[in-house]
Amino acid sequence: MSEKELSDVRADLQERYNQFKARGLKLNMARGKPETEQLQLSMGMLDALNSASDLYASTGDDCRNYGMPYGLPEMRELFSHMMGVDASNIIAGGNSSLNMMFDTVSCGVTHGFSGCLPWGRQGAVKFLCPSPGYDRHFAVTEYFGFELITVPMLPTGPDMDVVEKLVSNDELVKGIWCVPKYSNPTGITYSDETVRRFAALKPAAKDFRIFWDNAYCVHDLTDTPDQLLNLWLECKKNGTEDLPVFFVSTSKISFPGAGVAALGASDNNLAVLKKHFSYETIGPDKLNQLRHLYFFKDYDGILEQMKKHRKLLAPKFKAVANKLESELGGKGVACWTNPNGGYFISVDVLNGCAKRVVSLCKEAGVTLTNAGATFPYGKDPNDSNIRVAPTYPPVDELEVAMDLFCICVQLAAAEKLLNK
Amino acid sequence: MSEKELSDVRADLQERYNQFKARGLKLNMARGKPETEQLQLSMGMLDALNSASDLYASTGDDCRNYGMPYGLPEMRELFSHMMGVDASNIIAGGNSSLNMMFDTVSCGVTHGFSGCLPWGRQGAVKFLCPSPGYDRHFAVTEYFGFELITVPMLPTGPDMDVVEKLVSNDELVKGIWCVPKYSNPTGITYSDETVRRFAALKPAAKDFRIFWDNAYCVHDLTDTPDQLLNLWLECKKNGTEDLPVFFVSTSKISFPGAGVAALGASDNNLAVLKKHFSYETIGPDKLNQLRHLYFFKDYDGILEQMKKHRKLLAPKFKAVANKLESELGGKGVACWTNPNGGYFISVDVLNGCAKRVVSLCKEAGVTLTNAGATFPYGKDPNDSNIRVAPTYPPVDELEVAMDLFCICVQLAAAEKLLNK
Structure with missing residues (x-):
């Protein structure tokens, strides 16, 4: 022209x-806000739990009272299907997976993982941010003073050559933010090879953690949905279960802000996080978990x-x-x-x-x-x-x-x- | 004998x-666990919000969607009556006041108050623990590595001679745990003089905070209930509004674990805490707030x-x-x-x-x-x-x-x- x-x-x-x-x-x-018609889809949930409902968990616990700090077993079971992580390695929590991610970072900063010094005492720690990515993820680590390192996003996920190089050479690199399926914002899903390379990572830092925010795990929009390889199983094969921490929520399944979030992690990581949560809270809203269970019934319902x-x-x-x-x-x-x-x-x-x-x-x-x-x-x-x-x-x-x-x-x- | x-x-x-x-x-x-008959008192709440309910806040916001990170104005108004703090200085949050206290301590540790260095970077910081007191309070500050200092509890509240001496001489003393009404476990209520002396405290540390957990603010058991002087108003008189942070919840009013908690604080403190919460969460469960509002209607309902x-x-x-x-x-x-x-x-x-x-x-x-x-x-x-x-x-x-x-x-x- x-x-x-x-x-x-x-x-x-x-x-x-x-x-x-x-x-x-x-x-x-x-912002990625559901429209009103989507909210209408969950209106039945507001009736699913009522004064005539059975309010006891399968354990016999009264869901109206204190107890069950890691959530209802049946809710953890449901999340197990969504997350591909053993139910016993899942905590069903409150209304916000972002909250659980923040708390996990915060726990790392003040108390640390794998017996290492708290991140907050290790100097100028760094976090990998595959970009374009999710602003609220990056913001959490920025708020805690991490140096944010941009990793290019490819159609297969984060550029793993870059990731491998950064984590294997630098003990100050403590983690990476991932939205592995229908990534925010590119919408791509990590390839099998990318997932396998994550599971095989050999970070210089013993306390390096993959923040695996599978926010869109069931949020398919076509007849040919993407398939994400199960990182938990790949890590088990590699003996690297301590690398990832998994997050998910029903915010965009039921109601944003009134959904249920969950965290999945290895026994070692859970020991650290459960301790943290045991000081932080008396436990999640179990009635809201029950409400979700009554409305969705099971994974097929989701x-x-x-x-x-x-x-x-x-x-x-x-x-x-x-x-x-x-x-x-x-x-x-x-x-x-x-x-x-x-x-x-x-x-x-x-x-x-x-x-x-x-x-x-x-x-x-x-x-x-x-x-x-x-x-x-x-x-x-x-x-x-x-x-x-x-x-x-x-x-x-x-x-x-x-x-x-x-x-x-x-x-x-x-x-x-x-x-x- | x-x-x-x-x-x-x-x-x-x-x-x-x-x-x-x-x-x-x-x-x-x-533990201070309500009995089943008490839980029955709130069963109507499980029906109070249903698919036929108006789900919009007074602001016009849809309570089913993202937004309103500090809670519904009408919920903050209700808490204002319980807490004796201006509604505009209140955040209506999730299901646990302990969570809000933990987060406030955590915020102090990693980010600090009043422009001071984070508590976590000030060395061997200390916290005052009026004893006998509430184990979970003490545990939070112990978890973060504070040195816990026992202050004797008198029938009038913490021994204020001891408190005044400790806070005025030592910049490392950063706060005090208080259950000012029907204190856990002695059941005493702080005297007017004690409250006035709290409001008049002159701590050496600019970032000293009074954690005022008014857990039993409406939990009277006799015809001659105790009256607690309003610390917020006393602080206003003294220009010491930045000293206290107020906490309350409906855990022992509606359902433990499925109630609503709140935090009240001065504009300065709120600026710090709102920033912290803005990174931590997408906001509280507004539908549960609405459920409480529909069931209790107003302070008289409480x-x-x-x-x-x-x-x-x-x-x-x-x-x-x-x-x-x-x-x-x-x-x-x-x-x-x-x-x-x-x-x-x-x-x-x-x-x-x-x-x-x-x-x-x-x-x-x-x-x-x-x-x-x-x-x-x-x-x-x-x-x-x-x-x-x-x-x-x-x-x-x-x-x-x-x-x-x-x-x-x-x-x-x-x-x-x-x-x-």
Whole structure:
């Protein structure tokens, strides 16, 4: 394209952008928030536990009273299916897996793992952050003063060459954040080889831990769902069970904020964490666990529920994919992922354009996740990645928002090329 | 009593003890656990929120979705009445006030208060433990490596001469554990003067904090309930709002483990704690808050509920008091408290006898709180204090258990006197 042609294109885009701006939109694609219709799917849960219910666990414990600090055995059993970890190695906890991750980091900082000094006393400790990744993960370790090290994300997961090199050479590298299935935000699932290489890691630090946040373990959106190799079993083969700590929750299965979270870990890790939790809390809300058990009944019940979520979510992901393809396909101004599940689509625009795109969208009434949020310290070195969260707005609004988004991507690209 | 007389008494006690032992009792007075009838009082709460309920907060937020990290405004308002702290200075949280206390200590250890260095980087920090006191409080600060300093408990609360001296001279003293109303385990309520002296404290450490766990704020058991002066208002008068952090929960109002906890603090302290919580969690279970609001409606609803608890609990406290009076009164082998509320009665036996009494009871099938548990590190310097928790067993069992207890107290005393 000549500079003149490009200039015309920009003028046209600018006009279309101005028209959008004039519409006074107010749409939000910033966070992975379920839409109201999804919440409706779990309304039965509010009736599933009532004053006529059996309120005793299989152990005979009254779920209304103190006790059972690691959750109901039947809840741990249900999580066992979701997590692929033995039920006896699982703690069914409160309403937030982020809370359990934070507490695990916090426990490492103040008390340490594997008999090592607490992380907080080992100097300038570091944490690996496969990026683009989940901002709230990175934020936890940033809050505790860790140095965050960016590891490139590939279509197969974190670049394991980089991971292996970093962990084997540096005793100050203490862990890595992972969303192994339908990764936030790229939506990719770690390959079998990636999982095997995680299980075979030989970190210099005895207290290195893999934070395996399987947040989207059952969150399939297509007939060809991704399959994630079971890290727990691979670690057992390698005798490396102390490496990973597993996390999961029902936040995006039942109700965000009123779900149940769980943590899975080896006997050694659980000994440390159970001690920590025994000082921290009197135990989880067992009635809410019972409520979940009565509503879902078993793992099949969870899968059935996920089919209903899929019915609501798949059209949204399709709408976004269609818009991206029809508006940006072949133009060389962006590339994006087409995930088989999860909550996000990741779009890479031209280097140096992500902030501009997000800001243009915002000015025209569409809120996106901040550019940079998917990288450590909120700083995308290429300023190119944007996380699109299609779940909350209805399809028609989503299409409008994506029309605007695609205009902004092109407009920012045109601006960049013209200013070169 | 001559040695011969004493020896006869012991033989008689031993025989009565052996008869008890032969009965194969299995009773538990170890922890402050509500009995099943108390749990029945809240059964209506399991129906109060259902699929037909309005699930939106007064702010318009959907309580089923993410958001409102500091809890529902109407829940904070309800806690405001219980805590005597402005609603805007309250966070309505999850199911455990112990969790909020632990997190507050943890936040102090890793991040610090009032712009000071984190407690974890200030060397051998110390915490004041009015004793006898609550074992789980002391355990939290012990877990984080604080040096625990025993402060004598008087009928007016902690010995404030000692407190004032310790905090004003030593920058390493970082806080104090308080259960100001119906204190665990003595059941006394801090006098107005004690509260005023707390509000007027001038600690050497800028980051000294009073942990004000008002666990039994509405847990009256008589027509002449204790009145606790409002520390928040006293601190406001003194400009010392940054000193206290307030805690409360509905664990012993609705369901233990499925209640709602809250934290109250000054704007300065909240800024630190809200930041901490913003990394730690996505927010509390708002549906459980709504459930509590629908069931209790308002503060009067809470007070009504407490009258029902009182009806069940007062006879138990009376039964224990009657047994202590009839079996031990005037014998000079024990003294005890007669609290107007709370969950415990504190018994002081002869010095050096508490462990023996607890062990004698245990051998005969009655489990008590471990002797020493009410002191830092589980070590009662006089080996004399025993915490009696009368709430869980039914009255008839309680009377049997107390008969045994009183025999054991006398038997241990006789043993001691004969061995002198």
